[in-house]
Amino acid sequence: MRENAESFHLAVIMDGNGRWAKGRGLPRLMGHRAGVEALKRIVEACPRQGIDYLTVYAFSTENWRRPSQEVRGLMGLLGEYIDRELERLRENGVRIRVLGDLAPLAPALAAKIRQSVAATAANRRLTLSLALNYGGRQEILRAARALAARALAGEDPAAWREDDVAAALDTAGMPDPDLLIRTGGDLRVSNFLLWQIAYTEIWTTASFWPDFSEAELGEALLSFRGRQRRFGGV
Ligand code: FPP
Numbered sequence: 001m002r003e004n005a006e007s008f009h010l011a012v013i014m015d016g017n018g019r020w021a022k023g024r025g026l027p028r029l030m031g032h033r034a035g036v037e038a039l040k041r042i043v044e045a046c047p048r049q050g051i052d053y054l055t056v057y058a059f060s061t062e063n064w065r066r067p068s069q070e071v072r073g074l075m076g077l078l079g080e081y082i083d084r085e086l087e088r089l090r091e092n093g094v095r096i097r098v099l100g101d102l103a104p105l106a107p108a109l110a111a112k113i114r115q116s117v118a119a120t121a122a123n124r125r126l127t128l129s130l131a132l133n134y135g136g137r138q139e140i141l142r143a144a145r146a147l148a149a150r151a152l153a154g155e156d157p158a159a160w161r162e163d164d165v166a167a168a169l170d171t172a173g174m175p176d177p178d179l180l181i182r183t184g185g186d187l188r189v190s191n192f193l194l195w196q197i198a199y200t201e202i203w204t205t206a207s208f209w210p211d212f213s214e215a216e217l218g219e220a221l222l223s224f225r226g227r228q229r230r231f232g233g234v
Pocket of ligand 1: 020060079
């Protein structure tokens with residue numbers, strides 16, 4: 001589904017914060033803190049680079065397995081990010097969306113996130129989707145449950161199309177990502193946007209996320225523009 005066929009959607013797996021910190025003899029949380037600074041830079045760069053949708057993997061359903069101190073630290077950073085940046089995001093025309101299930105988050109943090117979504121709902125310059133407690137398989141499972149409920153209520157599943165599934169996902173109404181960037185050198189999708197990246201171009205870099213710059217984003221976009229997207233055709 002596309003709100004606007006001309007819009008550009010960038011998805012990012014922001015990997016390498018821990019290794020960035022380790023290389024400097026710093027605690028992992030300092031890497032995540034530097035990662036937030038990188039995120040701020042890229043959010044500012046997006047409108048300049050012609051990007052309308054930015055979707056970032058901030059916390060996966062698997063990240064709960066990390067030491068509780070790191071999980072607490074990441075949640076703290078998220079709250080801090082909203083407290084410090086919301087006004088600026090609002091002024092800059094950024095709409096915040098959330099992908100994932102906020103239910104397991106601390107109620108005060110979940111409320112703060114929901115408020116930031118509501119406060120920016122009318123903005124259109126850039127849609128910043130934060131994938132929080134997000135997993136692609138879990139998202140598809142939630143969509144399947146919602147569709148099953150509709151079938152039980154009498155709808156005929158035989159009449160459904162791919163768009164009906166897309167509309168039941170957390171990304172409802174957004175175009176699929178055009179480009180997926182993964183920093184940190186690994187070549188994996190890591191349960192991110194599984195349905196949505198069916199035809200997405202992928203670009204990876206060994207740079208750790210805190211080092212990712214607008215210049216490197218420009219390199220990725222240049223590489224993207226040089227590719228021919230055939231969507232299964234010839
Ligand atoms: C991966 O690095 C990164 C994460 C698990 C979290 C990404 C989070 C941020 C950039 C900051 C928090 C986000 C917001 C929106 C405030 P890693 O720890 O897996 O790095 P490693 O692979 O080097 O260990």
